[in-house]
Amino acid sequence: MTHAPGAQIVEIIKNNQKDLVGDLLATMKKKVIRLDKSAENEIIIQATQLLGFLEIAIPQGQLSDLETRAWDDTRQLLSDFSQTRAKEGFSPIETATFIFSFKEPLFTLLRTSLSNNPQLLAEEIAVTSLLFDELGLLTISSYQKAREQIILRQQQELLELSTPVVQLWQNILALPLIGTLDSARTQVVMENLLQKIVETGALIAIIDITGVPTVDTLVAQHLLKTIAAARLMGADCIISGIRPQIAQTIVHLGVNLEDVITKATLADAFVVALKTTGSSVTNS
Amino acid sequence: MRSDEDVVRLRKVVREELISLGFGLVDQTKMITAASELARNTLKYGKGGEGHVLKLKDTVRIGLELVFTDDGPGIPDISLALTDGYTSGGGLGLGLSGAKRLSDEFMIDTESGVGTTVLIRKWKVS
Ligand SMILES: Nc1ncnc2c1ncn2[C@@H]1O[C@H](COP(=O)(O)OP(=O)(O)OP(=O)(O)O)[C@@H](O)[C@H]1O
Numbered sequence: 076m077t078h079a080p081g082a083q084i085v086e087i088i089k090n091n092q093k094d095l096v097g098d099l100l101a102t103m104k105k106k107v108i109r110l111d112k113s114a115e116n117e118i119i120i121q122a123t124q125l126l127g128f129l130e131i132a133i134p135q136g137q138l139s140d141l142e143t144r145a146w147d148d149t150r151q152l153l154s155d156f157s158q159t160r161a162k163e164g165f166s167p168i169e170t171a172t173f174i175f176s177f178k179e180p181l182f183t184l185l186r187t188s189l190s191n192n193p194q195l196l197a198e199e200i201a202v203t204s205l206l207f208d209e210l211g212l213l214t215i216s217s218y219q220k221a222r223e224q225i226i227l228r229q230q231q232e233l234l235e236l237s238t239p240v241v242q243l244w245q246n247i248l249a250l251p252l253i254g255t256l257d258s259a260r261t262q263v264v265m266e267n268l269l270q271k272i273v274e275t276g277a278l279i280a281i282i283d284i285t286g287v288p289t290v291d292t293l294v295a296q297h298l299l300k301t302i303a304a305a306r307l308m309g310a311d312c313i314i315s316g317i318r319p320q321i322a323q324t325i326v327h328l329g330v331n332l333e334d335v336i337t338k339a340t341l342a343d344a345f346v347v348a349l350k351t352t353g354s355s356v357t358n359s
Numbered sequence: 360m361r362s363d364e365d366v367v368r369l370r371k372v373v374r375e376e377l378i379s380l381g382f383g384l385v386d387q388t389k390m391i392t393a394a395s396e397l398a399r400n401t402l403k404y405g406k407g408g409e410g411h412v413l414k415l416k417d418t419v420r421i422g423l424e425l426v427f428t429d430d431g432p433g434i435p436d437i438s439l440a441l442t443d444g445y446t447s448g449g450g451l452g453l454g455l456s457g458a459k460r461l462s463d464e465f466m467i468d469t470e471s472g473v474g475t476t477v478l479i480r481k482w483k484v485s
């Protein structure tokens with residue numbers, strides 16, 4: 076009889092796979108609220124896979140180090156599993172429950188099969204407990220990573236969402252800027268505008284900064300660069316919505332907007348743009 | 360201050376303080392913009408540092424003081440750095456001189472290899 080750590084647990088997993096998966100499903104049903112039929116099936120598949128991987132990995136002996144090659148398949152499985160859970164909106168606790176729920180049934184089986192060998196029983200329980208704790212932590216950290224990725228993606232989507240370039244008229248685009256312009260956002264905004272100029276062949280782009288609370292040199296520089304780039308692509312920019320306090324501040328900063336067409340309001344800018352592009356709107 | 364978000368956060372704090380002290384819209388905007396400039400310099404050239412906001416009060420007036428400190432490379436030539444249009448980092452070269460013009464008092468203390476501290480104040484007769 077072998078006494079490699081975990082040898083007993085491998086035997087138990089081998090001989091009780093179906094029961095273990097069944098027990099797990101029962102616990103999950105008790106602890107996790109949302110489990111429809113397809114989620115149940117998924118759990119059965121993943122649990123069976125996990126037990127299969129454990130059977131192979133445990134005898135290789137690297138029980139305390141899940142970073143080793145022996146655990147590649149297991150890590151991959153748990154990482155996929157956590158990612159799916161994170162996307163589906165499960166909580167980290169619900170996600171880790173999948174791992175921790177294996178413990179009790181395994182302990183029970185160990186107790187029965189090793190009732191005549193208390194020392195080995197204690198050892199195997201310790202090893203198993205440690206292993207499943209590590210696996211649980213792995214799930215949580217994968218879950219965390221997946222959440223971070225989701226948040227990052229949402230932030231980026233928000234960046235783009237919050238900077239719409241609108242076509243006001245034939246040949247006339249408007250970019251109403253609202254909110255704080257940090258570097259990342261300014262970059263995205265300006266690139267969007269240039270992109271849209273290329274797509275539409277617009278002749279005039281109105282950048283409205285009514286909703287921008289602070290115009291510092293960085294924002295000013297981004298504006299100036301965008302205006303220069305737009306000009307190279309054949310479009311003139313008009314900056315509108317420079318409020319009095321912003322105008323005074325820009326002057327004190329020493330930013331030179333003399334070469335830039337500025338208008339008090341978006342409406343004023345629109346009138347200028349219509350004239351320049353040869354369109355007009357009349358009251359009838 | 361370590362990141363862009365910290366600059367945004369600092370501006371918010373400064374705005375709130377200025378409003379609570381009863382500064383008008385123009386002075387608010389000037390001081391917030393100056394804060395933004397100095398905070399960005401701390402971040403970009405000083406490799407991060409600290410920003411402190413302090414309310415001032417003497418017998419006739421109240422004010423706000425902002426202090427930015429970093430332990431970056433320091434500014435080798437202050438008058439050059441304060442020259443409009445001088446930049447070592449591809450900016451407009453208007454932040455430091457602009458912050459000086461936008462505030463009522465401006466002090467700078469810098470030592471090569473030790474770091475830079477810039478202090479500005481804005482006063483309001485109460
Ligand atoms: N905290 C600092 N530490 C070291 N060097 C600094 C610091 N602050 C400013 N400088 C130097 O002074 C120069 C001028 O600063 P200033 O803020 O006027 O211009 P800028 O930051 O280069 O451009 P911007 O107009 O966008 O602010 C900088 O290019 C840099 O060389």
Ligand SMILES: [Mg+2]
Nearest residue numbers: 396400454455
């Ligand atoms: Mg600067």
